[in-house]
Amino acid sequence: MGYTPHILVIGGGVLGTGIARDLAIRGLDVTLVERGTLATGATGRMQGILYSAARFADSPDMAKLVHSENETLREIAGHCIEDTGGLLVSHAGDSDERFESLLEGCAELDFPVEELDAEAVREREPELGGDVERALAVPDAVVDPFRLTVANAKGALEYGAEIRSHTEIIDVAVEDGTIGTVTVRRDPSPTGKPEVDDGRGEPATDGGRPGETGTRDDQRGDTDGKEVPGSGRRGAHAPGGLDTSPSLPDDVAGRFERMKDDSLDEIDADYVVNAAGPWAGEVAGLAGFDLPLSFSQGAMVVVDDCPVDAVVTRWREDDEGNTVVPYGTNALLGTTHRDVAGPHDVTEEGAEVDLLVDELSEVVPAVWDPHALRSYWGVRSWPEGADSEHGFAIYDHGEYDDCWGMSSVLGGSLTTHRAVAEAVAGDVCRKFGISRTCRTAGIPLPGSEDEQILDDAMAEFDVDSPLVRRTRRQPGQRGSETFEAGPDNPVVCECQAVTRAEIQDAMRDESGTALDLNDVRIRTSASMGECQGGLCAHRLAAELYPTCDSETTEATLDGLLAERWKGQRHTLWGEGLQIAMQNYALHAGTMNRKSESTVLLSSREADVSTGSDDQENEKSGMSGKTGGVSPSANSVPLGLFDDGGDRERSERPMWGERQR
Amino acid sequence: MTDVAVVGGGLGGCMAALTAVRDGAESVRVVAPSPERYRHETGLIDVLGYVPDRETPVVRLSFEMRRLPDDHPYNLVGAKVVDEALETFDDLFVADDGLPYERGQSDRNALFGTATGSVRPTSRYPESVSAGLLSDDRPVRLVGFEQLTHLGATLVGDRLAESVPYDVAATSVDFPMTPSEYPPVVEFARALDRNEETADGTPIREALANEIRPELDVEPRVGVPAVLGLEESEAVRSELETDLQAEVFEIPIGRPNLPGMRLGRRLFEVLEAEGVIVDEGAPVVGVETAGERIENVSIAEDGTETEDTEQVRADTYVLATGGLAAGGIEADREGVSERVFDCHVPHPDGRENWTEAEPLGDHPFVEFGVNVDGELRPCGPDGTPEYDNLRAVGRVIGGRDFVAEQSTGGVAISTGYAAALSALRDES
Ligand SMILES: Cc1cc2nc3c(=O)[nH]c(=O)nc-3n(C[C@H](O)[C@H](O)[C@H](O)COP(=O)(O)OP(=O)(O)OC[C@H]3O[C@@H](n4cnc5c(N)ncnc54)[C@H](O)[C@@H]3O)c2cc1C
């Protein structure tokens, strides 16, 4: 056959990685780019249900698709799924019609469901509210979107694909009705961690060096192992690029300018698949195209207890706030549907949190008691005019925009992603006259046999799942190191029992540089417990020192506290608000982190004479006239303050006197 | 029949009870459900650290107090009463060797380093921290303990070194015992109290000095995380000082805070010595009122009302239950309330208006608490007292960010003192 088309896949969510894997298995050359880490988009902010077909019984086509995908994923990705089962429950007063049509639909389609009366329901789920009248037991399951995405990516790697995270598409050139060069920018310090010159000074990814507009082949040649996941993070380069020159014209001269920035790189692929999820419209926009997408935002609340064993969904017309998903010791309440204009239009509001708690405490009264740990929001996208939010479409820009070389994928769901990927990959192959069948349904995802492979891939791609925490940090995994608390390994975060060794392990990445605290949090779950980081955030920060300087340590502590605050801010009442107040008192009061830091000047530096009260208090805000010492608005002469009065003070001891 | 019943056993409640008993009340009772609360306290008594629009700490207390707004608790009770109250507090400790407190130059703020290396003003402080005064220009050595992550000594030392005009050095050593729990704060303190023997038979105080000694250069003072004993803290510290030939001071850390726990113990000792009845561990579960007066409150060990729930009947009551952090003020998703007497708590409508976007922003929730009149009586929305015989003291009073102002201790002491006086005046 000779010629192997090179396909560029944009987006490292569950779908993009699924497409990359499919194409790679079919033998095509594949490069996937993701601007953040894998699963940072809709995939990392969803509700985690592997849907059962019963949920779609009123639209037979979707139901059949979901039915087969639910079974397929259980076969190839069982290690990313927890088979909790699901209950679709109906309360007294809920529409009988909807429940009946659910039953009928399932019967017609021959789906295995089991109807339960109130008593049988309560036997299975004793915590369900008193109003439950009947339920349908369905094969819902809980899926870990982070592990599934990484498993896809690892599967793609195994078949020769290249996965580049922290690499953002910033331009898609169109030349003569054809997609031309795609420009990407690598994030040189993807987590905002301090710049470290590791002396290598060389971009580790590929041949995209200044002024070098290498062809695809020599780029590929340079990488030599495509298996350099997240390799964008290794080289240390000055950040910058387009942000500093936003008005660059998109012409040759402008492109040339940009190529001087060595965080930029060009990719000339034979075909581009835009799988940027809710951001697909923006990516298409880079080529000048519009996409017909609709969007909605959905809120989810993580609570501190797990009152159910199965995914419990209240089955009624209104599907706002209807599901409780069990996640180990936590439960996830979800979700809401608010139409929004796009992924940047999300507004996080306490009202949605209230709605979830109100609605779901009718279903599972116990969700009222535990305190809400945090809330987060995700954005769904689907083809405009589709029957459901789960519909999908392949939008061929050749067809709609008269431009050969790119298709955008609209919509889909995590449950159906493999089938969507199959359709997309088949479509791409047809374009090149390749007729290879899809094999993704028959090949188990990496880690199915030996889960260590997936654990390692999670570490390799720097993704941690909030569900299966600290998998990469099991004792013994790295040398003989153990993370158990012990005489030499104190606990830093008591709520989550995270030890110093774990923190230090999480601080290391491939290049041995320090990370920011948010990464440490995501990797270890430190600061994610009941105290919301109040008791440990500053202690985590201290562990970064002296690897990071004190300014960086402070800044990253501020960053961590800000992140934790963002998550809890909409769930503050009851015990949550009490803890927030205690944290405020500790950080603003005990630690005095709210006011500007004070610098003390010695008496020599600040000529202090005891004047009137007014003068003295003025002096406490004095600045620069004291010469020499870094004077600033927050320096104060030390001599103005209490010197201990007539307290006795010991003399400076003689050197040597102390040594026995 | 009790003259004065105080609900809540924090600093404000203790001051109210003590003042009442000293000022002639025949029987005073304190309902103190949770002495554990002192674990949150640093033991430092802040009177006024910051005033609006100035970034540097207040120097002279009396001067700045006068410039606070009229409805500030200090102005409600008046400068003279504030002075008397602080003096009463000081007198509790100076004459006593159980828990010495310092007031240094009592009208000037003192400055100390925090467990994150910031500089922080305070007014009254236990002797165990006093050698750490930053407004004393001798060099310092901080020594952290490897097993205790609450104080990253090198980070704190380096941050402090950026803020003071003298040398601050820092190191970490092993605390000479293996913890069996985390955080090991109380465990370390107990071992030092009892001067337990370490594995090689050395008494632990001596073993600790042996760990620290090689780290010392010429510094005349050494700071360690606040773990130096709970009951025998003075003995522990003075033995270390003799051994090390240096002054030793403690740095208050996050929870649990031993200096705060020592303060709590000391206050309860004083109360009991003066004949105040203290009910520990039983919260108020019910209140009976008649017209404008509170008739009695009932208390129950396990927090639920039963037939044999005990009733406390008093002439006058002091509400000293603390703010949101202590549970005196509580919130549900709709609103905010005062827990025991259901006094009015002003708050913005809509939970989204309770917080700001910045973690340490000027959050309205920080100011949740009751409004009080000039006699410290909690008032309803119309500004009239909720009850004739109820006064509020300390953090349960709202309307101001006492945390950022660094005035919580002083406000508790002053209002506790003033409320007792005003209540006795009324009843007589
Ligand atoms: C609230 C909510 C709940 C849901 N619940 C469920 C459920 O329970 N079950 C289920 O099956 N499905 C559920 N879904 C749907 C499912 O999560 C999504 O369909 C799926 O995750 C979408 O994956 P994706 O790969 O298409 O998009 P994404 O995961 O968003 O991936 C797109 C990626 O593209 C990247 N990107 C964007 N722009 C660029 C650029 N310029 N350059 C490089 N990369 C770029 C983004 O960073 C992102 O990682 C839910 C969705 C939401 C929002």
Ligand SMILES: Cc1cc2nc3c(=O)[nH]c(=O)nc-3n(C[C@H](O)[C@H](O)[C@H](O)COP(=O)(O)OP(=O)(O)OC[C@H]3O[C@@H](n4cnc5c(N)ncnc54)[C@H](O)[C@@H]3O)c2cc1C
């Ligand atoms: C199924 C599921 C279950 C969950 N269960 C729990 C739970 O039990 N407990 C709990 O507390 N939380 C849980 N979560 C929430 C989850 O861990 C996150 O906390 C949540 O997604 C909120 O995100 P965040 O805002 O905290 O950002 P995070 O997702 O925590 O972090 C943001 C990430 O995005 C990266 N990033 C930020 N900006 C960019 C950019 N411009 N480009 C590229 N990358 C960027 C950051 O480096 C970081 O990795 C769950 C989430 C899911 C999907």
